[in-house]
Amino acid sequence: MDTGLTSGLHTRFLRGLERSGGGVAVHVGDQALTYERLHELALQWGGALAETGARTVGVLAGKGVTAYAGILAGLYAGATIVPLRPDFPAARTARMVEAAGIDVLVADDRGRAVAPAGVPVLGAPSAAQALAAPLSPASDTAYVLFTSGSTGRPKGVRIGHAAVEHYFGLLDARYDFTPDDVFSQTFDLNFDCAMFDLFCAWGAGAPAVVLPGGAYRDLPRFAAERGLTVWFSTPSAIDLVRRTGGLTPGALPGLRWSFFAGEALTVRDTADWRAAAPSSIVENLYGPTELTITVSGYRWDDVVTPRVAVNGVVPIGEVHAGHDHVLLDGDDVEGELCIAGPQLTPGYLDPADERGRFLERDGKRFYRTGDRVRRLADDGLAYLGRLDSQVQVLGWRVELTEVEHALRDCGIQDAVALGVAGDAGTELFVFYTGGERPVLDMVRALRAVLPEGVIPRHYRHVEEFPLNANRKIDRKTLAARAAELLAPTPV
CATH class of the missing domain: 3.30.300.30 (ANL, C-terminal domain)
Structure with a gap:
């Protein structure tokens, strides 16, 4: 199909729709939702959203048909989407809904039960409401994600369409994903790495498979049954799989790519994962939400990495092309990592949250990550920890x-x-x-x-x-x- 649209996060799904050959877009439990069916639902729901005039759409749903169709529907309607979790405290959700200025909610049954009063919840749309084709984005902001600061108060981070376009363009050049791949979908939808799960899979015309909690009890069996070829999770999942006996040598032979992000990845954990998935290329990805999913990457080498790792932690590699970075309060060998470039957020929903988080230098705006790093001989970066991980005793x-x-x-x-x-x-x-x-x-x-x-x-x-x-x-x-x-x- 030809929508005439060349920009916007949803164009990755449209590309996958063309490439998929009628294949599955997402597996949720025993339910397999094809690209055509998900596209049809998104057009219907998107039409209903467009009729409301909503510019900001909250998706208050667990990982399921409502959530995936709701995310696409909001994008199809040209709106900014805000993924929310129905298992969060209702008062916290209400604060986020108010802070984001959400006009309409797309919610599953659990989400409806905790939806803030006074905010419309989209009802079941009809085929008559369906959009003829997705609309162009009405805002530069593709989505808003909430992170917790030191006070625990939710901070809304705006992520632009241009930022995700730059990001996924780099990934397309770096990886060889195809419609034959099968992606894990481990991250909750309010976590930015879930966007990698979905839009890498959908951009390739491949399925994303939601991992139920029970899958970790026998990951090799689940991975074999679903044909997983691309894995992405936090490093903590490695120990969980280890404790359930899933990291025996050769236990995950079908994986081609394995990605980890969100916390420090140790050399030992990676070596154990590599033994279980010997055909998999492993990468350690790094990036705060404010820099659009991940902004650096390091490819594991069985021989080199253990030698260059600092404190047994896999390096975070080189910052993405098109970005500048400086090390603050150090000698440019070690210090706080600050990054400027096209993946940088335009700011928080509340400008007061920006105090102390950004640095102006040489006419550029840098984000202060709060992470201490060290330069390595190959120009990559080693992760040393958070600024507050250094204490005086x-x-x-x-x-x-x-x-x-x-x-x-x-x-x-x-x-x-x-x-x-x-x-x-x-x-x-x-x-x-x-x-x-x-x-x-x-x-x-x-x-x-x-x-x-x-x-x-x-x-x-x-x-x-x-x-x-x-x-x-x-x-x-x-x-x-x-x-x-x-x-x-x-x-």
């Missing part, structure tokens, strides 16, 4: 990632180190997984590789780390637990 400057790496090298399965306020100031607290170990054994092992002042005083074994809504390790919950354990016992 009794005069020692402690890199928490270095402590975590040392613990893993000492035989601990995985570790999270935290700086927590105690009676004597900041104290180091470690949560670790794997077999429970005597504290004295861990301390003796650490003394061989760390200065005395850097060795943690407190250790707590856990069966697994808590994960937040985006399936990242929930460090805030662990920090609260550590503070609780360190609190003086009432007399």
Whole structure:
């Protein structure tokens, strides 16, 4: 089909519609929704949205037909879309709906139950309302995603059509996705990496397969049944698959590409994944929401990467073409990563949230990522951690990632180190997984590789780390637990 449209995020779906040969666009459970059927639904719902005059459409639905059709329908109607989660607290959702100025909601049954009063919810559209063809975008903003700042208050980030066009153009040049690929869809739709899941798959004319929670109990079987060839998740998923016995050598032979993003990716986890998926090229992707999904990438090499990794963490690679970056408060070898370029957000919904987040230099606007990095010899970047991952303990400057790496090298399965306020100031607290170990054994092992002042005083074994809504390790919950354990016992 020829819509005459050459720009807008939805044009990737239209390209996939042409390439798919009548194939499946998304698998949800046992339901397979073809490109033609999803396109038809999006035109109908898009027509109903266009009749309301909505410029900003909220999609309050879990991963399912309503959500996928709703996202496309909003884009087809020329509106800005705002993905929302129906399992979030109703009060939080209401704040986001108000902040984004949402005109209409597309909601599933669970979403309807928590929809804020006074905001119209789209009813079942009729074929008579269907658009003849998608409309041109009415706004430069393709979608809005909410992130939590240090206060926990939702911050709305605007992402432009030009930014996603630049981003996916780079991905098209870098990867060889085809209609024969089958993509995992692991991320919740309010997480920016879900846009990679969907629009990489749809741009190639391939299906995206929603992973139910139970799939992780036997990922090799699920991957084989669905024919997965492209995997994308947070690194925390690797340990989950490991604990369920899914990382045995050769267990994931069908994967061609494996991508990880959202938190630090360790060398050990990647090596284990590579053993399970020996035919897969593995890339570590990096990027805050403000820089449109991911803005750098590093391709794993079995020999080179373990040698150049810092603190056992896979590098984040080179910043995308067309962007500039500087390292702030350092010697241009190590410092806070700041990035300017076409993927940069035009700003937050509330301009007050921009205070301290952007830097003007040489006539360019840079985003301050809050991440500390180090330049490598090949011009790539090594991730050192968040600015607040460096703490002072009794005069020692402690890199928490270095402590975590040392613990893993000492035989601990995985570790999270935290700086927590105690009676004597900041104290180091470690949560670790794997077999429970005597504290004295861990301390003796650490003394061989760390200065005395850097060795943690407190250790707590856990069966697994808590994960937040985006399936990242929930460090805030662990920090609260550590503070609780360190609190003086009432007399």
